[in-house]
Amino acid sequence: MEFCEACRRYKYIGLCYGPSGVGKTLSARTYSRWDKVRQSDRWTSGPTEDPLLDTVFYTPAVINAPGNIAADIRHAHDTLKDLARRPLRMEKEKKLESIHRRDEQHAEKVLHAYDWLTERIPKPRPTYGQVAREYGEKEWRIGDPTSLIMIDEADRLRMASLEQVRAIFDAQEIGLILIGMPGLEKRLARFPQFYSRIGFVHEFRPLGACEIRQLLEQHWASAGVELPQKPLDLETIALIIRITGGNFRLLNRLLTLTQRILEINSLKEVTKAAVAAARESLVIGQV
Numbered sequence: 052m053e054f055c056e057a058c059r060r061y062k063y064i065g066l067c068y069g070p071s072g073v074g075k076t077l078s079a080r081t082y083s084r085w086d087k088v089r090q091s092d093r094w095t096s097g098p099t100e101d102p103l104l105d106t107v108f109y110t111p112a113v114i115n116a117p118g119n120i121a122a123d124i125r126h127a128h129d130t131l132k133d134l135a136r137r138p139l140r141m142e143k144e145k146k147l148e149s150i151h152r153r154d155e156q157h158a159e160k161v162l163h164a165y166d167w168l169t170e171r172i173p174k175p176r177p178t179y180g181q182v183a184r185e186y187g188e189k190e191w192r193i194g195d196p197t198s199l200i201m202i203d204e205a206d207r208l209r210m211a212s213l214e215q216v217r218a219i220f221d222a223q224e225i226g227l228i229l230i231g232m233p234g235l236e237k238r239l240a241r242f243p244q245f246y247s248r249i250g251f252v253h254e255f256r257p258l259g260a261c262e263i264r265q266l267l268e269q270h271w272a273s274a275g276v277e278l279p280q281k282p283l284d285l286e287t288i289a290l291i292i293r294i295t296g297g298n299f300r301l302l303n304r305l306l307t308l309t310q311r312i313l314e315i316n317s318l319k320e321v322t323k324a325a326v327a328a329a330r331e332s333l334v335i336g337q338v
Contacts, residue, residue: 054253055082055106058226059199064248065228068235069255072300075230078255079201083108088127091134104134105196110203117215124219128197135196143186150179198225205229210242217245257297264288266302273303276310279320287323294330301333308332 058065069075080086085108107127111120157175177185200219202208208216208229220227229235233254239246258266267288272278283291295301308329309321318325 052082054251055199055201055226055228057251058228059106060226061250062224062226063250064220064245065226065251065253066236066239066249067228067230067253067255068233070233070257070298072298073255073257074299075255076203077299079203079228079230080108082106083199083201088130088134103196104131105198107131107197107200108203109200111205111207111212113207115207115209115212117211120212120215121219124200128195131197132193132195136190136193139186139190139193143183143190146182146186147179150177150182154179197223199228200225201228201230203230205231206235206238213239213242213245217248220248258299258302259297260292263292263295263297263302267291272306272310276307278306278310279313281320283321284323287321287326290323290326290330294326294333305329305333 054065054067057063067075067079083106084104085106088104088108107124109124109127111123153175161172202216216227216229229239236252239249267283270278270280291302291305295305305326309326311332312318312325312328313321316325
């Protein structure tokens with residue numbers, strides 16, 4: 052969070068790199084609250100998020116053309132702008148609905164209380180169109196709330212795409228973070244115009260033994276995984292630490308497979324034997 056806030060505050064490019072499975076993407080999605088953006092309908096009038104959604108999280112396609120990157124990020128900007136306008140849009144709809152009811156009542160009154168041929172019929176103010184234009188101007192005055200762009204899987208970006216990202220960064224004067232695998236920083240060093248704009252670097256490392264132990268003592272498990280609440284013994288914890296090596300993704304998968312082993316064997320607690328059996332079903336690549 053401190054790294055992201057620094058990039059946002061000083062409007063620098065930041066590099067975030069680390070091996071697969073240590074939590075880079077999960078951390079970035081959580082920080083940006085991008086899942087809330089994806090779940091929101093930009094055209095509805097529901098309440099806005101507090102604090103305001105102001106971070107774009109973007110994953111380029113495997114085959115990424117500069118034009119597509121520019122269009123995708125522009126669309127993400129527009130989404131955040133529309134979400135920022137929600138409270139005003141809600142106020143506008145209530146106001147226009149009130150004016151619509153007023154105009155209907157006025158039309159009914161005119162129909163029965165005025166002589167259309169001899170009397171001057173008064174027009175209620177403000178009109179529906181005036182209020183609609185007023186709120187339209189207010190909406191346009193709400194600027195783009197985006198102050199940080201996070202690009203995941205930045206290893207996919209080729210030279211032309213990196214130049215497009217640099218152009219977006221230069222034009223918008225906001226913070227930018229590139230997230231990728233180790234070696235990303237060395238690859239970008241070959242592009243001096245881009246590399247000279249990098250202000251901060253953050254390396255994601257695997258969890259330490261103390262951190263995994265703390266998670267297990269807190270009975271942490273990913274969504275959908277429910278393990279018995281009985282405390283784990285020291286040998287079981289040590290085995291989990293040894294198997295996962297601090298890799299967050301492996302820890303997640305190991306606990307998921309452990310739950311499966313417990314259900315199959317009708318066990319009521321997580322034991323060393325259950326974890327060892329889960330390990331046999333766990334595919335561990337290079338971490």
